[in-house]
Amino acid sequence: MSQALLFVAGGLAALSGARWLRAWLLLSRAKHPSLRGHARIARRVAKLLPYYAYGDGEFFAADDAPADVAARRRAAFERLGEQFRRKAPRTLAAGAALEAGLADVDFVNHYRVPFQFRERVRSAFPLGVVAKATRGRHIQDLDGNWSLDVTGAYGVNVFGYDFYKGCIDRAGDRARTLGPVLGPYHEVVVDNVARIRRIARKDQVSFHMSGTEAVMQAVRLARYHTGRSHIVRFCGAYHGWWDGVQAGVGNPRPPHEVYTLADMTEASLDVLRTRSDIACVLINPLQAMHPNGNAPSDSMLVTGARSVGYDKHAYVRWLRRLRDVCTDRGIVLIFDEVFLGFRLAIGGAQEYFGVDADLVTYGKTIGGGLPIGVVAGRAGLMKRFRDDKPTDFCFARGTFNSHPYVMTAMNEFLQHLDWPEVQATYRGIDEQWDSRAAELNRRLAERRLPVRVANMVSVWATVFTQPSRYAWMFQYYLRAAGVTMSWVGSGRFLFSHDFTEADFAEFMERFVAAAEMMAADGWWWTSAQLTEKAIKRRVLRETVAVLFGRRPATPPEGEAAVPAPVVAPPAAARVEIPRPQVVSAPGPAAAR
Numbered sequence: 001m002s003q004a005l006l007f008v009a010g011g012l013a014a015l016s017g018a019r020w021l022r023a024w025l026l027l028s029r030a031k032h033p034s035l036r037g038h039a040r041i042a043r044r045v046a047k048l049l050p051y052y053a054y055g056d057g058e059f060f061a062a063d064d065a066p067a068d069v070a071a072r073r074r075a076a077f078e079r080l081g082e083q084f085r086r087k088a089p090r091t092l093a094a095g096a097a098l099e100a101g102l103a104d105v106d107f108v109n110h111y112r113v114p115f116q117f118r119e120r121v122r123s124a125f126p127l128g129v130v131a132k133a134t135r136g137r138h139i140q141d142l143d144g145n146w147s148l149d150v151t152g153a154y155g156v157n158v159f160g161y162d163f164y165k166g167c168i169d170r171a172g173d174r175a176r177t178l179g180p181v182l183g184p185y186h187e188v189v190v191d192n193v194a195r196i197r198r199i200a201r202k203d204q205v206s207f208h209m210s211g212t213e214a215v216m217q218a219v220r221l222a223r224y225h226t227g228r229s230h231i232v233r234f235c236g237a238y239h240g241w242w243d244g245v246q247a248g249v250g251n252p253r254p255p256h257e258v259y260t261l262a263d264m265t266e267a268s269l270d271v272l273r274t275r276s277d278i279a280c281v282l283i284n285p286l287q288a289m290h291p292n293g294n295a296p297s298d299s300m301l302v303t304g305a306r307s308v309g310y311d312k313h314a315y316v317r318w319l320r321r322l323r324d325v326c327t328d329r330g331i332v333l334i335f336d337e338v339f340l341g342f343r344l345a346i347g348g349a350q351e352y353f354g355v356d357a358d359l360v361t362y363g364k365t366i367g368g369g370l371p372i373g374v375v376a377g378r379a380g381l382m383k384r385f386r387d388d389k390p391t392d393f394c395f396a397r398g399t400f401n402s403h404p405y406v407m408t409a410m411n412e413f414l415q416h417l418d419w420p421e422v423q424a425t426y427r428g429i430d431e432q433w434d435s436r437a438a439e440l441n442r443r444l445a446e447r448r449l450p451v452r453v454a455n456m457v458s459v460w461a462t463v464f465t466q467p468s469r470y471a472w473m474f475q476y477y478l479r480a481a482g483v484t485m486s487w488v489g490s491g492r493f494l495f496s497h498d499f500t501e502a503d504f505a506e507f508m509e510r511f512v513a514a515a516e517m518m519a520a521d522g523w524w525w526t527s528a529q530l531t532e533k534a535i536k537r538r539v540l541r542e543t544v545a546v547l548f549g550r551r552p553a554t555p556p557e558g559e560a561a562v563p564a565p566v567v568a569p570p571a572a573a574r575v576e577i578p579r580p581q582v583v584s585a586p587g588p589a590a591a592r
């Protein structure tokens with residue numbers, strides 16, 4: 001008898017072991033082979049990777065370019081730096097003051113170019129990250145210089161700055177009588193809820209203060225309703241900076257209960273089909289442009305290679321299959337439309353790709369220029385309590401949710417979507433932006449410049465057609481030509497949809513001129529030996545040498561980068577803030 005029991009127990013153990021092994025194998029197969037697909041290993045490697053900087057000679061000839069080319073580059077580098085400093089002293093001084101005191105600025109300035117070049121670039125090309133005004137598609141710095149703005153305000157600016165200024169002005173007028181009342185809602189919330197329900201084709205909505213918070217709430221609801229622990233996100237996708245979704249390098253606390261799977265692969269669908277612990281799948285449709293890749297930042301341009309492209313049909317096929325698997329398995333499909341939302345279609349990515357999600361998050365532009373996060377979903381998923389279990393609820397609040405000023409600005413934005421002329425701008429949107437990109441690419445090819453653009457509607461990225469150690473320099477040529485980009489640099493241009501043909505012609509001219517200038521200055525010198533593989537090998541050799549102490553991390557005295565000029569904000573850069581006039585409210589004293 002006891003032998004039979006042992007036999008059964010052994011059989012069950014073997015069976016569960018085999019099941020575990022199969023699940024583990026399926027999960028391993030569904031991870032992207034890069035470090036991005038292996039968050040824990042990536043974090044460990046990141047901790048090992050040593051810093052080192054190129055000295056004077058290497059800085060201009062990291063690709064073994066001949067001395068005359070290196071000299072041309074050096075002269076150009078100095079000329080550009082001088083040009084930046086001369087043109088915008090007040091802006092640069094304000095930027096330097098911010099860099100010292102505002103951690104955000106210090107951080108982003110640290111990650112604009114590959115780190116080997118960083119210190120010299122930082123000191124030679126200080127960036128003016130302070131602006132005074134916008135007008136149309138242009139932005140003005142503190143020194144009065146206007147440039148073409150393709151930052152898209154991190155995705156907020158879909159309809160043009162002038163539109164959002166109007167939203168905020170009118171919102172202030174409409175909210176003023178109520179003021180910053182929180183608790184009782186401004187009446188406009190009724191209309192906002194109705195409109196978002198219609199747009200998202202969902203039963204309920206909730207308001208939050210940022211996109212990150214909206215994602216937090218969507219994930220929390222999915223876990224609450226499914227009773228399952230894990231979320232699936234796809235490699236490279238950004239969903240805000242919350243610990244719970246940000247896997248890999250950049251998050252000191254590894255997220256628990258998150259599977260990071262390879263995007264657009266059958267193996268990932270197999271994981272969804274076979275595991276029973278998955279509550280939800282998070283999709284950021286922006287990844288259609290670079291599946292499994294991070295945001296195409298210039299700081300990653302070690303070899304000049306950037307894999308960006310967009311195949312709408314392939315992505316639609318993927319989303320449909322994902323939708324089917326999630327439906328079959330009772331997994332909540334969440335579209336994180338915080339970034340793309342109303343850029344693609346009035347009904348967002350759901351409408352544009354023709355696939356319905358269970359929960360949708362919006363943010364950025366839907367706030368009409370003010371901070372916002374929104375979740376929309378089926379009633380059953382949005383509900384935060386159970387009728388039959390009074391103490392089993394899913395808590396979510398937030399002091400500033402549904403702030404009257406944000407709600408009235410949002411209402412301005414949502415009403416704008418009703419206008420026939422706005423709706424017309426979405427017709428043929430792919431063709432319009434694709435043809436603009438094609439025209440720019442035609443001009444670049446005609447001039448034999450090793451630069452092209454790839455796009456998903458009005459989200460564009462520069463790609464380079466030859467290996468180079470200096471592709472990251474392009475962002476500075478663009479800046480010199482009067483183009484303002486976000487932190488990511490030439491890897492992401494976000495055009496506002498009020499860009500006219502004339503604006504676009506101006507952009508093309510500046511873009512081509514920047515590329516021509518960069519070519520003339522020798523940065524794209526190349527040789528048969530300068531392959532992507534050779535560059536990677538060289539960087540690996542340098543890294544190993546630093547790790548084992550065979551190469552100094554900082555160049556020897558005399559070889560070092562130019563020390564950063566200490567720029568204190570001049571008196572002129574200090575902003576005089578007018579003192580408010582004190583108006584006494586009519587009270588008993590006034591009545592007397």
Ligand SMILES: Cc1ncc(COP(=O)(O)O)c(C=O)c1O
Nearest residue numbers: 210211212238239240284338339
């Ligand atoms: C897809 C996506 N989700 C969430 C977020 C986070 O939004 P926020 O920065 O408002 O917190 C972002 C921000 O860029 C995003 O692109």
